[in-house]
Every structure is written in structure tokens, then in C-alpha cells.
Amino acid sequence: MLEETKQLIDSEMTILNEGDVASPQGFVAGGLHVGLRREKNDFGWLYSSVPANCAAVYTQNAFKAAPLQVTEASINLEHKLSAVVINSAIANACTGERGLEDAKQTQNWVASKLHIPEHEIAVASTGLIGEFLPMDKISFGVDNINIYNESQSENFNEAILTTDTNTKHIAVEVEIDNKIVTVGGTCKGSGMIHPNMATMLGFMTTDANVGVDDLNYLLKGSVDDTFNMITVDGDTSTNDMVILLANGESKSTMLTQSHPDWEKFANAVKYVSEYLAKSIARDGEGATKLIKAHVTGAQTKEQNNIIAKTIVGSSLVKTAVHGCDPNFGRIAASIGYGDQTVNPSDINVWLCGHLLVKNGMINEYDELDLKAKMEQDTIDIHAVVGDTEHQSTAYGCDLSYDYVKINALYRT
Amino acid sequence: MLEETKQLIDSEMTILNEGDVASPQGFVAGGLHVGLRREKNDFGWLYSSVPANCAAVYTQNAFKAAPLQVTEASINLEHKLSAVVINSAIANACTGERGLEDAKQTQNWVASKLHIPEHEIAVASTGLIGEFLPMDKISFGVDNINIYNESQSENFNEAILTTDTNTKHIAVEVEIDNKIVTVGGTCKGSGMIHPNMATMLGFMTTDANVGVDDLNYLLKGSVDDTFNMITVDGDTSTNDMVILLANGESKSTMLTQSHPDWEKFANAVKYVSEYLAKSIARDGEGATKLIKAHVTGAQTKEQNNIIAKTIVGSSLVKTAVHGCDPNFGRIAASIGYGDQTVNPSDINVWLCGHLLVKNGMINEYDELDLKAKMEQDTIDIHAVVGDTEHQSTAYGCDLSYDYVKINALYRT
Numbered sequence: 050m051l052e053e054t055k056q057l058i059d060s061e062m063t064i065l066n067e068g069d070v071a072s073p074q075g076f077v078a079g080g081l082h083v084g085l086r087r088e089k090n091d092f093g094w095l096y097s098s099v100p101a102n103c104a105a106v107y108t109q110n111a112f113k114a115a116p117l118q119v120t121e122a123s124i125n126l127e128h129k130l131s132a133v134v135i136n137s138a139i140a141n142a143c144t145g146e147r148g149l150e151d152a153k154q155t156q157n158w159v160a161s162k163l164h165i166p167e168h169e170i171a172v173a174s175t176g177l178i179g180e181f182l183p184m185d186k187i188s189f190g191v192d193n194i195n196i197y198n199e200s201q202s203e204n205f206n207e208a209i210l211t212t213d214t215n216t217k218h219i220a221v222e223v224e225i226d227n228k229i230v231t232v233g234g235t236c237k238g239s240g241m242i243h244p245n246m247a248t249m250l251g252f253m254t255t256d257a258n259v260g261v262d263d264l265n266y267l268l269k270g271s272v273d274d275t276f277n278m279i280t281v282d283g284d285t286s287t288n289d290m291v292i293l294l295a296n297g298e299s300k301s302t303m304l305t306q307s308h309p310d311w312e313k314f315a316n317a318v319k320y321v322s323e324y325l326a327k328s329i330a331r332d333g334e335g336a337t338k339l340i341k342a343h344v345t346g347a348q349t350k351e352q353n354n355i356i357a358k359t360i361v362g363s364s365l366v367k368t369a370v371h372g373c374d375p376n377f378g379r380i381a382a383s384i385g386y387g388d389q390t391v392n393p394s395d396i397n398v399w400l401c402g403h404l405l406v407k408n409g410m411i412n413e414y415d416e417l418d419l420k421a422k423m424e425q426d427t428i429d430i431h432a433v434v435g436d437t438e439h440q441s442t443a444y445g446c447d448l449s450y451d452y453v454k455i456n457a458l459y460r461t
Numbered sequence: 462m463l464e465e466t467k468q469l470i471d472s473e474m475t476i477l478n479e480g481d482v483a484s485p486q487g488f489v490a491g492g493l494h495v496g497l498r499r500e501k502n503d504f505g506w507l508y509s510s511v512p513a514n515c516a517a518v519y520t521q522n523a524f525k526a527a528p529l530q531v532t533e534a535s536i537n538l539e540h541k542l543s544a545v546v547i548n549s550a551i552a553n554a555c556t557g558e559r560g561l562e563d564a565k566q567t568q569n570w571v572a573s574k575l576h577i578p579e580h581e582i583a584v585a586s587t588g589l590i591g592e593f594l595p596m597d598k599i600s601f602g603v604d605n606i607n608i609y610n611e612s613q614s615e616n617f618n619e620a621i622l623t624t625d626t627n628t629k630h631i632a633v634e635v636e637i638d639n640k641i642v643t644v645g646g647t648c649k650g651s652g653m654i655h656p657n658m659a660t661m662l663g664f665m666t667t668d669a670n671v672g673v674d675d676l677n678y679l680l681k682g683s684v685d686d687t688f689n690m691i692t693v694d695g696d697t698s699t700n701d702m703v704i705l706l707a708n709g710e711s712k713s714t715m716l717t718q719s720h721p722d723w724e725k726f727a728n729a730v731k732y733v734s735e736y737l738a739k740s741i742a743r744d745g746e747g748a749t750k751l752i753k754a755h756v757t758g759a760q761t762k763e764q765n766n767i768i769a770k771t772i773v774g775s776s777l778v779k780t781a782v783h784g785c786d787p788n789f790g791r792i793a794a795s796i797g798y799g800d801q802t803v804n805p806s807d808i809n810v811w812l813c814g815h816l817l818v819k820n821g822m823i824n825e826y827d828e829l830d831l832k833a834k835m836e837q838d839t840i841d842i843h844a845v846v847g848d849t850e851h852q853s854t855a856y857g858c859d860l861s862y863d864y865v866k867i868n869a870l871y872r873t
Contacts, residue, residue, distance in 0.1 A: 110797040111796070111797035111800065111801045112793055112794060112797035112821070113797075140790075142793075143790060143805070143822055144822065144823070145821065177790065178788075178789075178790025178791070178793065179789060179790045179793070179822075179823035180823070365868055368865055368868030371865065371869045372868070374869065377555075377590075377591060378552075378554065378555060378589065378591045381524055381555050381590065381591070382522060382590060384523070384524070385523035385524035386521070386522045389523045390523065391523045392523070393523060393524050393555070394557075406555065409524070409555060410555055410557040410591075411555055411556070411592070448865060449865060450865050452776075452780070453780055453860060453862050453865060454862070456780030456860075457780045457781065457783045457784030
């Protein structure tokens with residue numbers, strides 16, 4: 050069946066639409082219901098048959114949740130992971146010493162169960178802030194980890210969700226020195242999504258053979274261009290983390306940045322990262338549309354990124370998109386406050402292919418055709434703000450009644 | 462009647478709740494319907510019988526609307542104004558050369574009508590971006606400016622509104638050297654409201670005798686602590702401006718920063734400024750509640766301000782307040798991403814008087830009592846994030862279904 054969904058996007062990469070974090074060789078993933086959520090899976094695990102080299106990025110929120118603190122300290126010891134366990138529903142954030150002890154206890158149980166060192170285990174939580182984990186349920190979950198059944202990764206993909214409406218996963222294959230190397234990923238994230246890691250958990254795996262330094266370099270670059278370029282509501286969470294594991298089980302040659310196929314491999318990781326990030330933006334809380342803002346020409350790469358993120362983060366742009374309203378003025382205004390150094394007369398903006406702003410002024414366009422295009426589920430905004438070579442793409446979603454509904458009534 | 466609404470807040474200041482921009486001596490204001498809005502007043506004027514010293518602050522958006530550009534250039538010539546004319550419904554922003562010419566034409570017409578120099582006239586517009594002013598309607602408005610009828614300032618207060626649901630105005634009196642000095646103000650602003658001047662027009666007047674430099678110093682400080690500490694939707698507009706005019710018509714002695722009553726006068730200006738800013742936040746688009754965040758103890762005043770603004774700007778805090786949900790986790794998270802240098806264990810947060818976060822951890826509270834308090838129309842959040850003396854107060858509003866409705870359907 051997987052064969053049927055393989056899709057060749059170019060001669061270099063094969064897309065496995067049903068692939069996920071367990072697609073690369075040597076990884077298994079699973080999940081089950083332990084009673085944290087009403088009925089859906091809420092406890093998941095990812096396991097590598099050999100310790101995998103690990104790169105990770107964490108939230109920049111000063112309130113770093115307990116599991117993140119424990120995981121970061123563990124990874125920093127050897128930069129190797131054999132397992133990741135995750136629970137949804139409760140974030141174990143703002144839980145002080147007891148939260149840290151709970152996270153360490155989870156590590157300890159998993160270590161005993163799987164006969165691996167504690168520091169090779171990452172723990173992650175997502176959900177409500179400020180509640181303690183019910184450790185009996187976590188213990189039940191650990192007892193039921195099953196790393197011998199390879200066909201249950203869809204349970205993992207579901208177990209990490211909170212308000213997400215669908216699972217988010219992909220895998221791609223590339224050929225390196227006559228070996229197939231696979232890169233897979235699964236993520237969650239729906240609200241509290243903003244650049245610099247939000248309530249977003251991303252797990253990427255590969256059976257390539259890559260050292261920790263190269264892996265970190267690759268992950269940092271990929272996350273900056275993808276996960277850090279999405280926004281749902283501008284709120285940066287306490288629990289975000291993206292992990293990239295490489296276990297070498299494809300038996301490929303060692304990949305370094307000087308290897309002739311490094312770019313091919315890096316593109317595979319970037320593709321998975323971008324696919325997952327887009328799927329988070331598209332599934333933003335209450336979202337009905339994906340907004341893609343492609344910006345070129347700002348004075349610096351950072352200013353260019355900020356403009357793109359400001360456009361997709363603007364509540365006024367988001368509500369206009371929700372109402373299929375070609376309100377170019379709000380896009381122009383968001384560019385102007387995203388970067389106060391732009392010169393309005395240099396600015397051109399296209400919305401769904403129509404040139405709306407020409408040299409900083411309104412341009413005539415076919416309103417009927419544009420409004421029809423805005424009914425589609427992806428809204429493309431393209432802004433040229435100057436003549437430099439900088440390019441950025443940010444992803445967001447519309448702001449709907451349902452966003453308010455979901456968030457006004459989350460706890461109660 | 463005004464006497465009845467006078468309210469003595471302390472021995473130093475008398476509040477005139479029905480006062481406005483025309484309360485100080487020598488100022489008149491008026492407005493009428495010229496056909497830009499469906500039926501409400503949409504064209505207003507403010508006139509000083511003698512040229513008034515003028516201080517002003519403008520939006521920081523790179524797209525500065527045509528009337529702002531023209532007004533800024535005019536004020537910079539002599540820092541004196543005799544008149545301000547305003548239209549609502551159309552912002553005259555992103556309108557290029559023609560927009561500038563329209564703003565100058567308006568100035569020119571007013572100069573002829575009132576026999577004053579063009580550069581003593583400020584022009585302001587608020588409303589939809591990217592449309593040209595219908596100059597026949599503006600011309601009609603100018604022809605009907607009437608500076609001899611002193612009792613029509615309520616027409617001015619209405620003429621400057623867009624999606625506002627009510628007029629916003631106040632005046633206060635202080636006694637200086639045995640003379641009554643009055644400070645009055647009128648403002649508008651409902652959406653696209655964010656620190657650093659949003660779609661917000663603020664006009665403050667006083668009959669005190671104050672030089673331009675002291676006036677600018679006073680305005681800058683007042684705006685930083687009030688208008689720049691409110692947020693509705695995080696979007697910074699192209700048209701924001703706050704003006705403070707002093708015409709000396711109280712015949713008071715010259716006020717300088719070294720005058721013994723300077724603080725008394727400065728407090729009056731600050732009071733008017735704060736009252737107007739709060740009234741904007743409370744009347745944010747779709748708002749049902751005012752959110753007040755008082756923060757103390759960050760390392761710098763700027764960090765302290767950012768934390769306060771981040772709390773009231775967080776979509777998740779705003780929706781939680783809308784749902785009367787004491788979701789302390791979202792408040793803590795917003796503090797943690799507002800300032801990534803805070804130490805979570807130093808943080809204490811009170812919501813409507815209940816201590817929710819104690820040393821960075823959840824604290825037990827009476828949920829029933831707190832939920833009842835959250836039904837009130839002002840929600841107080843108090844956060845201590847460290848032990849410095851810095852204090853900031855920011856104002857915002859909840860995020861409701863109506864915000865989405867208003868903004869998804871604004872143009873169509």
C-alpha cells in the first residue's frame with residue numbers, strides 16, 4: 050500500500066505520503082490510550098534499535114516545561130537518544146520541583162522497561178499548563194510500551210495531538226551511495242503556535258549515518274526556515290521541541306557537509322520539516338485556510354523574515370482572509386509595521402496572483418475573480434519590498450469564530 | 462449641567478466627565494455629515510482662536526498616510542496650529558501623490574475659509590486604506606465649518622469615529638497661580654490598535670501657556686505611558702497621531718518644567734491621556750471586557766513594558782478572558798515569551814485579586830469566586846516578575862466572536 054502512495058517529486062526524492070517517524074529503518078513507534086484524554090490515544094513512544102545521534106531545538110519561553118528541562122539536560126550528556134515518550138492533555142509546565150521529579154520518574158520507568166540508560170530517553174508533554182501528571186496513568190503507559198510491533202505508528206501519530214484535527218506525518222527517500230536513506234517525521238501543534246517554537250512537538254528520524262554536529266547544523270537551519278516561520282496565534286509555548294534522530298541503520302556511508310550527496314540529504318530533511326510545519330499552520334485552531342506569505346527584497350534576511358511573519362500573524366489580515374476579503378490595505382499596513390525601514394514606493398503585493406499594491410499604491414484588479422480565488426483553501430500572498438536577494442516564506446492560517454470558541458472554552 | 466458631572470478626584474484636579482477637546486478656553490469644535498459614512502457625522506474640525514503651540518507624535522508604520530505626512534511637515538515649520546480637520550471612513554493611505562495633493566488641497570480650502578496660514582492646519586483621516594478621498598464631499602465639509610457656534614463639540618466627537626461604538630472624551634481642571642487651567646481631549650480608535658500609534662487619533666487641548674519644547678516632552682512621556690500601552694489586535698496603523706495643543710487662553714503664567722505647579726499640570730495631561738487610552742482599549746472591536754495588566758520588577762523599564770503589553774496582547778489570554786476562564790497558564794506563558802530573561806521562580810501572578818501563580822507554580826485558589834469575578838467588565842492582572850522598581854500598566858480587551866465578525870466583513 051505504501052508503494053501506491055509513493056510519489057516521485059523529482060529524480061532525487063521519493064515522497065511517502067503515509068510515511069512517518071517510524072519509516073526509517075530501525076525505528077518503531079506506538080501509542081495507546083491511558084486515560085488523559087477522553088478516548089483518543091494520549092501516550093506515545095518512539096524507539097530506535099540502536100542509540101541514535103540526536104539534535105534538538107527547544108522553546109525560547111522563559112517558562113520551560115519540566116519535561117523539556119529534563120530532556121535537554123539528558124541530551125546534552127551524549128547527544129544520543131534511544132527512546133522518546135510523550136503524553137498529550139497535560140503539559141507538565143509551571144509545575145516546579147514536582148514536575149521535574151515526575152519527568153525524571155517517567156525516564157526512570159522507561160529505562161527499566163527498555164533496558165536503556167535514562168539519559169537516552171527524551172520525555173515530552175503537551176496540553177494544559179499547571180496541572181501535575183497523573184503518574185499512575187503514565188506508569189500504565191510505560192508498562193504497555195511495545196517495541197516489537199512495528200505496525201502501530203499511527204497510534205503514535207495520534208497520541209501526541211491536543212486540539213489538532215488530524216495527524217501530521219510524512220517520509221521521503223533519497224538514494225545515497227546506492228543505499229536508500231529515509232527521512233520521516235511526525236508532529237503536532239494547533240494553538241499557541243508562533244515562531245521560536247510554540248506548542249509544537251516535532252519528531253524527525255532518519256536511518257542515515259550522520260554525526261551530531263552536522264545533525265545540529267542541519268536541524269537548526271531547517272527549523273529556522275520552516276517551524277520558526279509559522280504562526281497561528283502569536284503565542285509561544287512552554288513546551289515546544291523539535292528533535293532529529295539519526296541511527297545509521299540504512300548502513301549508508303557517513304554523511305558530512307562535504308559529502309557530494311549532503312545537499313540531497315539536507316533537502317530531504319528540509320522537505321519533511323516544511324511539510325510538517327505547513328501541516329501545523331493549515332490545522333491551526335479554527336483554521337479554514339492556509340496563508341502563505343512569500344517576501345523578497347528586504348535589507349536583511351531577518352527583516353525579510355519578520356515581514357513575512359508579520360503578514361501571516363496580523364489579526365486583521367487573518368480575519369480578512371477568513372472573510373475572503375481582498376483587503377490589500379491590511380497587508381500593506383502589516384508590511385509597514387513589520388519593517389519600519391521599507392520604502393512604500395518600492396512595495397508590490399500580489400494576492401492570489403493579482404497585483405494589488407503597485408509601488409506602494411492601490412492597483413486596479415478584477416475583484417470578482419480575486420474573491421473567487423480567495424475561496425480556495427490556500428491563500429498566496431507575495432510581497433516584493435525591495436531589490437535585495439533575500440527570500441522568506443511564512444505560513445499561517447485565518448482567524449475564525451471557531452478559534453475564539455476553542456480558546457474561550459478550552460478549560461471549562 | 463457640566464457642574465453636576467464635575468468630580469473632584471483629589472484636591473488638585475477636577476474631572477469634567479462631559480468635557481472634551483473644546484473645554485479649554487479659546488477652542489471650539491464641530492462636525493457634520495458630508496456623506497462619507499452612511500448617516501453619522503464624518504467630518505470634524507477643531508479651532509483655536511489664537512495659534513496654539515503644538516506637540517505631536519505619529520505612527521511608526523513605514524506606510525505613513527498622506528494626511529500625516531502633510532501634517533507633520535506643516536507642524537515642523539513653526540510648531541503652531543490654529544485648526545485641525547478630520548474625516549472618517551477613508552484613511553487616505555496608500556494613495557501616493559494624489560493622496561498628498563488631496564491632503565494639501567484640504568489644507569488650502571481650510572486656510573481660505575478660516576483666513577489662517579496653511580501650515581497652521583493639521584489634516585487627519587481614518588478609515589479604509591487605499592481609497593481616494595471624494596474631494597467634493599470634503600469641500601462641502603470645509604464650506605460648512607462654523608467656528609462661531611461653541612456648543613457643537615459632540616458632533617466633533619462623533620465625526621472622528623469608525624468602528625467605535627461610543628465617543629471618547631474627557632476634560633480636567635487644575636488651578637495654577639490662581640487661574641483655572643483646563644486640559645481636554647477627544648479620541649477615536651477601535652481596531653488596528655497596538656503600541657506605537659495605531660488607527661487611533663487623539664486630540665488634546667489646553668488653555669495653559671506652555672512652550673513647544675516642554676509640550677513635546679510632556680506629550681511624549683504621556684503617550685509612552687498611556688496610548689502606547691494599549692493593544693487591541695497587535696496591528697499598527699498607517700494613520701495614527703496624537704496632538705497636544707496649548708493656546709494660553711487661560712492667561713495663566715508660563716508653565717515650564719521648573720514651575721512649582723508643573724507636576725500638577727503634567728498629571729492633568731497624563732490623566733486625560735490615560736482616560737482616553739483606556740476608553741479605546743475598552744471599546745476595542747468586539748470587546749466585552751477591559752483587561753488591565755500591571756507588571757512590576759523586570760530588569761529594565763522596557764522589558765517591564767513589553768511583558769505588560771504581551772499579556773494584554775496574547776490571543777490566548779484574550780480568548781480566556783472572553784470565556785471567563787482563569788487560565789493562569791496562558792498568562793504565565795505570555796510573561797515567559799514576553800521576556801525570556803525572567804526567572805520563573807520569581808514570578809507571582811494575581812488575577813482579579815486571586816494569587817494564581819506563586820513562585821512560578823500553580824497556586825490553589827477559589828475557582829468559583831474567581832470565575833464570578835471574571836464576569837465583571839474589568840479584568841485585573843497583576844504580575845510581579847522580579848524585585849526591581851519598574852512598574853508598567855497596559856490595557857487591552859478580550860477577543861470575541863464579534864471581533865472576527867467585524868473584521869471578516871469590514872469591506873464587503
